[in-house]
Amino acid sequence: MNKSIKAFALLLTTLFFLFGxxxxxxxxxILKNEMAQTTTTVEHxxxxxTKITILNEWDLKAMGPDFPKQSxxxxxxxxxxxxTNLPGVTSSMSSTDEKITFEITIDMEKVDLAKLKERFPNEFSIEGNKLSFKQFEKTLFDAGYTAK
Incomplete structure (x- = not known):
């Protein structure tokens, strides 16, 4: 039994280091109001x-009749x-009669960090060659986001 416990402990330690x-x-x-919801997913x-995915969903009916779909x-x-013109960034947009959805994905391992910081100086607190998860999370909370 003692060998089984040691083997199990070794397995758990290995799994912890591999996955943890x-x-x-x-x-x-999530940042939400009556007209829109933004979900930002941060991989780190x-x-x-390492990656940021921003999914925006706008409710066209909530925007009212004075704000047409084309606008x-x-x-x-x-x-x-x-x-656009930032290697490592991809985006897409789709729409229905009720909703506009657009997504932006930033691969932090491929994007030019200097250009990203230049274009968005307040959103991305880049130091050296990385974006700090703790600093970015603080920026999100300061903007009104809540953890999902």
Whole structure:
């Protein structure tokens, strides 16, 4: 029995180091109001952010009749254009009669960090060659996001 306990402890320790320490973790945050919801998912290894996915969903009916779908699409497209010409960033947009959805994915291991910081100086607190997960999470909470 003593050998079984030692083997089990060794297995748990190995699994902890494989999945707990070096693995990628994911955390999600939501910012919501009556017209829109933004879900930001942050993948990180320890304190280093590796990927950020921002999913925006706009409720066209809640925006009211004075804000036509074409205006909402133009605003979404203008938002997406801020992220164009940045290698490592991908985006997409779709719409129905009720909702506009657009997504931005930033691969922090491929994006030019200097250009990202230049374009978004207040959103990305990049120091050296990494974005701190703790600092980015603080930025999200300061903006009104809640943990999912």
């Amino acid at each position: 320490c070096g693995g990628t973790q994911s955390s999600s945050y 290894k320890g304190d280093t952010v 909402a699409q133009a605003l979404a497209q203008a938002t997406l254009s801020l992220y």
